[in-house]
Amino acid sequence: MKSLGHKMSIPVVLLLVNLFLSHNLIGQVSAYKHTEAFKLGFYPYPGSAYRSASGEPGTEYWQNRADYNISCQIDTANHMISATSELYYTNNSPDSLRFLWLQMDQNINKEDSRATSYDNTLSHVDTAFVNPKFTNGYEIKSIYIEIQGRKYIPRQVLSDTRLQVWLQTPLASSGGKLKLIINYAFKVPGNGGVSTRVTHAKTPGGELYQTTHWFPRMCVYDDIQGWNTPPFLGPGEFYLEYGDINYSVTAPANMLVVGSGELINPSQCFSEKELQLYKLAKESEQTVLIRSPYPNNSKINKVWKFQIKNARDAAWAASAAFTLDGAKINLPDGKSCLALSAYAKGAKSVHEVWKHAAQFTKASVEFYSRIWSPYPYPVATAVAGFTGGMEYPGFVICLGVGPTGPGVWSTINHEFAHTWFPMIVGSNERLHGWMDEGLNTFMNDSAAIAFNNKELTLVDTPKPGPVSVDTFAIDGLLAEWNQDPIFNQHDVLGRDVNAVYDKPAFALHQLRNNVLGHERFDAAFREYIRRWSYKHPTPWDFFRTIENVAGEDLAWFWRGYFIHSWKIDIAVKKVSFLKSSSLGTMYNSIQLECLGEMPMPVEVLIKLNDGTSQRVKVPVEAWMRGELHYITILNEKPVTEVRVDPDNLLPDTNRKNNNWKHE
Ligand SMILES: [Zn+2]
Structure with missing residues (x-):
């Protein structure tokens, strides 16, 4: 059934005689x-x-590029990392650059960092982004610039988590290149909480290091803001240039090192038997136990070499306590890659679940690769660490050491979905958290539904996504509808994570289920990924892409859900059984009213007293002329019941006014 048109737009309602029902x-x-x-x-x-x-x-889109060669070493006695980084920077912008800005994110752990003060807007130290065991941040030993055969020490200005490097001669536009050589060290702070990213702590099998934000990374220079230099406060994670990252980690020989990208010297790192199992895992649907913990300390070191291409970042972890599992991930077009999971012995219940982590990784990566676009890296590594859940290219850390942990499946699934947002589609998460967490949460919901009642639920319970409004209400989102609008800087929404995660995810479900339909939405979402893979889209690029591919002006939708926190409240205002003077027949007139600020398409269930019922789809255009909309049902029988949004799909803030029944 379809709506019979707009308010007062058909002749049948021109001469109304209100007979007996109103x-x-x-x-x-x-x-x-x-x-x-x-x-x-x-x-x-x-x-x-x-x-x-x-x-x-x-046609003239540009972005700059940063490639890195880094070698680092762990000093386990002092928990220090010392490193040399060679950063190869290419300026593709139309501007020549007189200075560069670098992200110095280890400085978040200084006692006087801006993040320390920012954390104090929260009351609980356990979820703080800054480890209360402060460090000195990056200890820079030397910085050199190499350009066109010249090498010099540049003038440097440090400001919190940013370092400005002044060039003696400007870096040329449209392809100018230079090399930045940085020698540095930093202390890894111990016993970090669930929100800290870099830390180390003891496990029953030995010390475990999770090493992230561990090299000075180039800030993005773009056509929107120029240099993007928001300080690192914790919530706003990534805005980085793409490039190839080669890195080596020198660690005591009993330690296993896992990291972003592919291990390029496995024969020097594994025993012969481990190497065989490592190769076997690449071809095995079932999980292969590649390596067990090494109990003995080692005086000699081993060098682990990794490479990840076309990536924004890299992270790694090291421990002698790690068990390493692997399994084959099947990708579209007959391709494959490797799932790895590294976990140390901890509480039995957590440890038992981590035995399934390679399969969780495999399932998650296979699902998203099939639905949206293929996973781009040769390896996907999940590590049981100290952080609640944190994503890096090809590498995720999920809580897995302490006595309890969040659902391992749902965390691994969430963190690997970040491969698409923001690792492949490189939006600016420092500013627009929803473009990464919100789009990701939307993807997780479909995976959770796909895996529901399947084998994975036997060992862990997937988090149900906010697909139905019931879940939405349970999440407390409906009650918090007056929350900060999604369209705010990520760090500003630090207290209101729903605006970054569940609300944008829910908005996309609304767009898919109630506005565009699955076919048009999925094509547009997939096209957004294709267009902006390894590039830097803005929110406007996302909005424009969805509108252009789906062929729909959605300004009202973005305005209501993203720019503002408009409420949806659609009510039955009046039901009348009338006689048409022109047709000479009886008809029902159902008056709906849009009471909230936001218009939405809505379905209405109408029952008549002859026992029949029909559903009328009211499109958003019904609200273009104002808050009232009339549904006309030409029938000699009166309507007995009207239900607005009978399937409970809209986050209608007042459902009490949705239904009408003839008494
Ligand atoms: Zn996330």
Whole structure:
């Protein structure tokens, strides 16, 4: 059934005779303003040669590039990492650059860091982003610039987690290159909580290091902001340039090192038997135990060499206590890659679940590769560490050492979905957290549904996604509808994580289920991934892409869900059984009212007293002329019941006014 048109738009309602049924159900004043909801001029800037109006990278789109060669060493006696990084920077921008900015994220752990003060806006130290055992941050030994055969020490200005490096001669636009050589060290702070990213602690089998944000990384210079230099405060994680990262970790020989990308010297790191099992795992659907913990300390060192291409970052972990499992991941077009999981002996219940982690990794990566786009790296490694859950390219850390942990499956699934956002699609998470966490949470829901009642649930319970409004209400989101709008800087939303995670995910489910339909939404979402793989999209590029591919003006939707926190409240206002003077027949007139600020398409279930029922789909255009909409049912029988949103799909803030029944 379809809606019979707009308010007062058909002749049948021109001469109304209200016979005997009229129920005015509500006296609430509508907050809805149709001219606000459908206001013109949504986009703040038109398309350009850099970013096209259709949401694609423009013909002159550019981004800079950062490649790294890093060698580092762990000093386990002092928990120090010392390293040399060679950073090869290419300036593809149309501007020559007189200085560079680097992210110095280890400085978050200094006692006087801005993040320390930012953390104090929360009351609990256990979830702080800064380890209360402060360190000195990065200890820079030397910095050299190498450009066109010249080598010099540049002038440097340190400001919290940012370092400015002044060049003696500007770096040329459109392809100018230089090399930055940095010798540095930092102390790994111990016993970090669930929100800290870099830490070490004892496990029953030995010390475990999770080493992240461990090298000075180039800030992004882009066509939107120029240099992106927000300080690292904790929530806003990534905005980094793409490049190839080669790194080596020198560690005591009894330690196992796992990291982003592929181990390129396995024959020098594994015993002969382990090497055989490592190769076997690459071909095995079942989990292969590659290596067990090494109990003995070692005086000699081993060098582990890794490489990850086209990546924004790299992280690694090391411990003698690690068990290493592996299994084959099947990718589209007959390709494959390797799932690894490394976990140390901890509480029995957690340890038992981690035995399934290679299969969780395999299932998650296979699912997203099939649905959206293929996983791009040769290895996907999950590590049981101290952080609640944290993603890096090809490498995730999930809580797995203490006596309890969050659902290992749901955490691994969430963290590996970050491969697509923000590792493949490199949005600016320092500013727009929802483009990474929200899109990711949306993807997780579909995976959780796909895996529901399957083998994985036997060992761990997937988190149900906020697909139905019931879950949404359970999550407390509905009650918190007055929360901060999604369209805010990530760090500003630090207290209101729903605005970064579940609310944007829920909005995308709404867009997919209730506005565009699965076919149009999925094509648009997939196209967004394709267009912006290894590039830097803005929210406007996302909005424009979805609109252009789906062929729908969605300004009202972005406005309501993302820019503002508009409420949805659609009510039955009045039901009348009338006689049409022109047709001479009886008909039912059902008056709906949009009471919230946000218009939405809605389905209405109508029952008649002859026992029949019908569903009417009311499109969003029903609200273009104002808050009232009439559904006309030409029938000699009166309506006995009306239910707005009968399947409970909309986050309607007041469901009490959704139903009408003839008494
Ligand atoms: Zn996340």
